[in-house]
Amino acid sequence: MVYEKKELPAKVQKIGFLLTGIGLVLVLVSYVLDPAREAFNNIIGLMFFGSIAIGALVLVALEYLSGAVWSTPFRRVSEFIASSLPLMLLFAIPLFFMMHTLFHWTHTEVVEADPILSGKTPYLNIPFFIGRTIFVVALFYVFYLVFVKNSMKQDKTKDQKLTKTNVKLSAVFMFFAGIGITVLAVDWMMSLEPHWFSTIFGIYFISATLLAGLAATTFTAVSLNEGGYLVKGLTTDHYYSFGALLFAITNFWAYIAFSQFLLIWYANIPEETFWFIARWEGGWGFVSVLLMIARFAIPYAALLSQSSKCDPKNLQRVSIFILFAHFIDLYWLVMPTFSKTIVFGFYEMGFPVLSIGILILVFYAQARKKNLAPIGDPKLQRGIDFHL
Amino acid sequence: MENKMIHSVTAIFNTPDEIIHASKETVKAGYKKFDTNTPYPVHGIEKAMGIGSSYLGFFTLFLGLSGAAFALAFIYWVAAIDYPLIIGGKPFFSWPAFVPVTFEVTVLSAAVGTVLTMITLFFKFPNNSHALHDTTYMKKVSSDKYGLCIVSIDKNFEESKVKAFLSSIGGKDVETIYYPEKKAINPFDPKFIMLLVFVALVVSGGTYFMLNKLLFMEPFTWMAIQDRLDPQSNSVMFADGYGMRLPVEGTVARGHLPYEFKGMNDSAVKVIPNPLIFSKEVVAKGKEKYNTFCSPCHGYYGKGDSRMNGQFPNPPTLHSDKVRNWQDANVYHVIFNGQNAMPSYAKQLSTEEGWSIVHYIRVLQRSQNALDIDVEGK
């Protein structure tokens, strides 16, 4: 018997509730004490939570599209993480009421006086903005539902046609994913500085999303496998690909981040450089350097050797660290708009803790009802047999 | 038959499973100096043979890091120490701009270095005279068979024992491989001598030609010999053969516009005011130029008491009523037009220097006719 459903320990749910509770308290207290600051943290929370869920969904699609087999035994993990997608709107709703605090372009007097900002109003207006976010989340959720419906159905029917459908669907999904993630990034993070623009910003956030989803999936999958909750017969060879992908996408993120910086630094046009200057002065320079070290140097060194990519403990540590670095990245992208000098305190901790708490609770609930492995997937046996 | 040295005993196997099994058996039997030869890497054979993983990666790491360090250090030295240039207003050591080259050098040194290390150090290649070359064994393992080779330097090696062992584990075509015959080398072989002579001629002739002839031919002169005129060399363009020429008639040096009122009555200049403001810097400049050009005749205080005093005609004092009542432009006119024995200073002074001298002369004049307020230290 290749898979025996084993209940996740209740401890997991307890941790989920605890983190959600602590997170919620921190968020509410912070909102009362400094609503503007917490609103910005809310954006960070929305992006953090959303990128993990969307990233996981992209991984599901990527597996179907590329025909990879090593990840088939783990696919349910990604599916469960992606199921949190619609809850993004819970994070977004408070923000829809705080638009004037967050975005300069919502202040009509400012926009009318500024010809450049007035030119952007067809895109940067509140109804269209809110509509875009809702539409993207809804669209992604629809894709999720179809993917997962086929995947779950296959558990019972073992019908190969379902895989074929999902493969075709993932090709279509990738197209919308690229555009949707770009829209979310441009809307929620780039428009915080409405005078600034960078054509690579969408790709920057796409790489961050992929990395977030992958890190969350890696940590969960490795932990579950070590605990014997997944199919039998998985080895450290299967972990290698997680490590290699984390390594590769970390490098990709660094490449995109550096390209964006180098080009703006080199041409030295004030219209563009002010954004980076804001992230160098007032103490933010410390975060910029920290970002380079935490987001690139450390994961690079920790995942360079072949053995490090196969070691479960290393993968667990690095995944958590990458998620932490992802938070620092979002914080660096968003917060300098709120404050010219660096701020960091308990205000910032609420949303990340809340996000992780909710993700754990949703995962636990999904694992209760569904199999933690796609037992009907035709590629499953090939996936188990996979070795380097 | 000569006594040939035995190199090894080899056997052929037909499937990958067989060679894996055979490797394990060989290890079990206690042989250490053996090898397998396969037309492509067979999965799992290293484990079966008991060899650990390759440590080539450490060389790569070292080579890559040294490449990176060298590149960055070199660029730093070039850009910030040896020939610093301000490019685009950026600092001398602009690390973002140096990342691409550093990255490329890192990859180059790591990749090429790894391969060279592997070939020379790990494989000790090139080596086309190994005992296994040109044997039927090599032909087979090069194509579609798998071979096992137990080398004679192994402690437990004994030809017949090894042959029996290999047959027992399923080896086919068991044969002994001998070291190739060493042929004596004759250093005076005529073909070799001819080759040496040929190489000597080509190298010396080529070097001579390159260094003495080619480098003086276009385009290999490599910017050393150019069509421009070097200072103090002759020129074929001009009749007198001089390379260095005077400026064309009427050339005006910067700041030295020709004096437009030259030779004219000084009334023409009376209406031109002093264009310079009376300031400390202007007066200091005027003093410097006055001391250089005017003091030899008029003295340091304008009294006409330099060592030219006593010669005919006497340089006049500048404190006479006539000069004190002159307009600034009048003084300027005398300086730039000349007067009587005084030559024109138009070629030695710029217009700005001339006007500042005028200011200084006024200072001198005031000094000899000071008012009370001057003394009260206002």
Add this chain to the structure above:
Amino acid sequence: MSTIDYTQELPTVEGSPSAQSIDDVISKPLDTKPGKLWKVLITITSLMLLAGSGALGWTFYKGIGVWGNNNPVGWGFDIVNFVFWVGIGHAGTLISAILFLLRQKWRTGIARFAEAMTIFAVMCAGIFPAIHTGRAWLDGYLFPYPNANHIWVNFTSPLLWDVFAVSTYFTVSLVFWYIGLMPDFASLRDRTTSKLKKTIYSIFSLGWRHSSRHWQHYEKAYMILAGFATPLVLSVHTIVSFDFAVSVIPGWHTTIFPPYFVAGAVFSGFAMVQNVLIFVRQAFDLKHIITIQHLEKMNQIMLLTGTIVGYAYGMEFFMAWYSGNQFETFTFINRALGPYAWAYWTMVSCNVIFPQLFWFKKIRTAIIPMFILGIIVNIGMWFERFVIIVTSLSRDYLPSSWGMYTPTIYDLGILMMSFGLFFTLVLLFVKGLPSVSIAEVKAVIEGAQPSHKGGHH
């Protein structure tokens, strides 16, 4: 082949050929005299090469003035062709290095050929920066070495980064390719009957003995090279894109250029590789090693990278409006409606519209349509570089500086020369060296690896 069975792995080699038949079929072109088709083709390509070299020689003699370059369009066909050829080279490295790292076995049959094409494409590319300097005989100064003028190269200039990037790319690709060839030279050495060929193969094989102890280091080195070649190939076209993106010219200075150029390079490279492979598999009986499924996968990659290029077009266009920068906005309106609009619409239709046909499996698995689409993609990608370089330069900030660019016969001649050089080298390669990796293919045929005992090594 209408339904795929996902429980089975896609066979890398069809049928179940023996290792010896692999030897035979791959060595056959090397052992046989060239056929009529080959002779006709190489005559054509050599003529292209020679005639084009005449144009190049004339350029050296008279100077760059014989080209269409002018003020303001200081870069014309020279740089368009440079970027075009570097882009073509990227497919080879992607196939051999990146697909290797992703453990995609289907790369095995095509990797050798693709790597060779990379090297030839980079050679063609490298010609252009070398000749466009004006006094090509002084090109040695492009490298930093202590010289009589006590002057160094400018390390902050992307044009210099290009020098390092392209030379490194060429060197590493050559080394990677050579490493792959070493075991094949050994196999050829051991099966040839000609004494001359044996000597040549022996020298190039360096004495390779197929020892497992050596294979172990070899595989590690191969993995390391693949691991380096991957960021290298990304960095090369990124650095090429920096040539444009670090400037301040609208249409050039935009942060998306690095990944956009890389995606475009892979796009055009795959189209070229696919087209040449279609010929090779037909001419040399390699259809069971270079299968329709492999070609289909290449088409899917073309669809993916073509979509990324389309995304980049969309982002540039959106930001041109969003930025509110009137120069940026004008540049894009000018591209679509200005004097070079014909080039722009050629580019858009060839790169975005036509490749959408690859959504249909029928097209992906039919030789003639995919061949035509490959040519269309290459035309489109050439025009993309033309549009980026020429339209942005011909009309930038100051209307009084605007000017048009028209290529001369010498520009076209040199372009023809580069194609002649490329295809001549391909034809020579196909007859002189094994165009499929003998050792790698033998390693993936049925029965090549020991059976599982339910474990791993």
